[in-house]
Amino acid sequence: xxxxxxxxxxxxxxxxxxxxxxxxxxxxxxxMLGLAAxxxxxxxxxxxxxxxxxxxxxxxxxxxNGRLPCPATANLANTDANAGRENCASAHGVLPWATxxxxxxxxxxxxxxxxxxxxxxxTVAAGALASFTLDTQGNANVKxxxxxxxxxxxxxxAVIVSHGSRGFGGYQSxxxxxxxxxxxxxxxxxxxxxxxxxxxxxxxxxxxxxIIPTVLKSRMVAVGKLP
Numbered sequence: 454x455x456x457x458x459x460x461x462x463x464x465x466x467x468x469x470x471x472x473x474x475x476x477x478x479x480x481x482x483x484x485m486l487g488l489a490a491x492x493x494x495x496x497x498x499x500x501x502x503x504x505x506x507x508x509x510x511x512x513x514x515x516x517x518n519g520r521l522p523c524p525a526t527a528n529l530a531n532t533d534a535n536a537g538r539e540n541c542a543s544a545h546g547v548l549p550w551a552t553x554x555x556x557x558x559x560x561x562x563x564x565x566x567x568x569x570x571x572x573x574x575x576t577v578a579a580g581a582l583a584s585f586t587l588d589t590q591g592n593a594n595v596k597x598x599x600x601x602x603x604x605x606x607x608x609x610x611a612v613i614v615s616h617g618s619r620g621f622g623g624y625q626s627x628x629x630x631x632x633x634x635x636x637x638x639x640x641x642x643x644x645x646x647x648x649x650x651x652x653x654x655x656x657x658x659x660x661x662x663x664i665i666p667t668v669l670k671s672r673m674v675a676v677g678k679l680p
Contacts, residue, residue, distance in 0.1 A: 493618060496560040496561065496618065497560075497617075497618075497653075497660070499560045500559050500560050500561075500615045500617075500660050501660060503555075503556065503559055503560070503565075503615070504565070504613055504615060504660060504661075504662040505662070506555065507548055507553070507555060507565060507613050507662075508613065508662055508663075508664060510553040510554070510555055511553070511611060511613075511664060512664070512668070512669060512672055514552075514553060515573075515583075515669060515672070515673065515678075516672055516673065516676050516678065518577070519577040519581070519582050519583040519584055519673075519678055520573060520574055520575060520576075520577055520583065520584040520585070521569050521573045521574050521610060521611055521664070521669075522539050522549050522552055522553065522569070522574065523539040523540060523541035523543075523544075523546075523549065523569060523574045524539070524540065524543065524544065524545060524546025524547060524548070524549060524567045524568070524569055525537050525538055525539060525540060525546050525547050525548065525549040525550070525551070525552070525567075526540045526543075526546055526547075527545075527546045527547045527564065527566075527624045527628070527630070528624065528628040528629070528630065529628050530626070530627050530628040531557060531626045531627075531628075533628075536551065536628075537549055537550040537551030537552065537557060538551050538552050539552050541571075541574060544568060544569055544570060544571050544574070545566075545567075545568050545644040546566075546567060547564040547565060547566055547567055547624055548564065548565040548566075548567040548613060549567070550564070550565075557626060558625075558626060559615045559616075559623075561616075561617070561618050561620050561623075562620075562625060562626065563615070563616050563620045563623030563624060563625060563631065564623060564624045564625070564626075565613050565614060565615055566613070566614040566616065566622070566623065566624075566641065566642060567611070567612070567613050567614075568593055568611060568612045568644075568646075568648075569610065569611040570591055570592055570593065570609075570610045570611065572584070572585055572589050572610075573585050573589065573591070573610040573611065573669075582677070582678045582679070583673055583678045583679055585610075586679065587670055587674075587679055587680070589610075590608050590666075591608045591609040591610035591611075591664075591666050592608070592609075592646055593607075593608075593609040593610070593611070593612050593646045593647075593648065593663070594606065594607040594608070594609065594646065594647055594648070595607075595609065595612065595647075595648045595649070595650050595661060595663060596647060596648070596649055596650075597649070597650065597651045598637065598649065598651065599636065599637045599640050599647075599649055602649070605650060606663055606665070608666060609663045609664060609665075609666065610664050610666055610669060611663060611664040612648050612661065612662075612663045612664075613661070613662050613663065614641045614642075614648065614659055614660070614661050615659065615660040615661075616631070616634075616638070616641070616642070616658075616659055617653070617657075617658030617659050617660060618658055619633075619638075619658055621633040621634035621635070621638050621642070622634030622638055622639065622641060622642025623642070630642075635656075636656055636657070637649040637651075637656070637657045637659075638656070638657055638658075638659055641659050641661065648661055648663075649661070
């Protein structure tokens with residue numbers, strides 16, 4: 454039989470090994486959580502860059518065509534020939550990515566919701582340079598809260614929404630809408646004229662941007678599309 458002190462030493466080594474394994478597991482878990490948080494932060498930064506690019510693409514389209522593009526039909530699968538292309542039958546839909554030459558989806562795989570007022574997407578009349586004038590007013594508004602919030606922006610001709618990491622209310626490449634939007638997130642997917650934008654919370658992670666009327670019109674004036 455081995456001496457008693459050998460058995461004690463063996464048992465102590467197992468305890469040490471267990472402690473080391475626990476510490477490694479805790480450190481690994483913390484590292485994984487840190488990496489996940491970093492990836493999520495990177496996704497939000499990429500989504501914001503994508504929204505900024507979409508806004509510039511809309512302004513560029515207006516300069517070239519004298520109007521904003523109509524939304525694309527939201528519920529078409531990306532295998533459909535008309536997916537991502539303008540459909541002026543409705544002011545609500547998704548960003549017409551194929552028309553604008555942009556990516557279909559945000560970093561989480563959902564299409565960008567897009568509203569554009571019909572007065573700004575109408576066909577340009579014969580002899581005119583634009584479908585709207587300096588006096589044409591937008592009708593969408595962005596609030597900081599659904600119930601008693603104040604207007605962050607109003608009289609907007611167009612609004613673009615990324616539905617964030619949860620994606621509730623957003624449309625997928627299959628054309629299916631991700632159900633489950635509630636509260637303020639529902640306001641960004643219910644096809645009305647009010648949108649919500651504020652810092653992310655446990656129940657809200659949408660990103661929202663919009664076309665500022667004065668910026669749109671000043672760009673059009675600069676290229677001679679408006680007087």
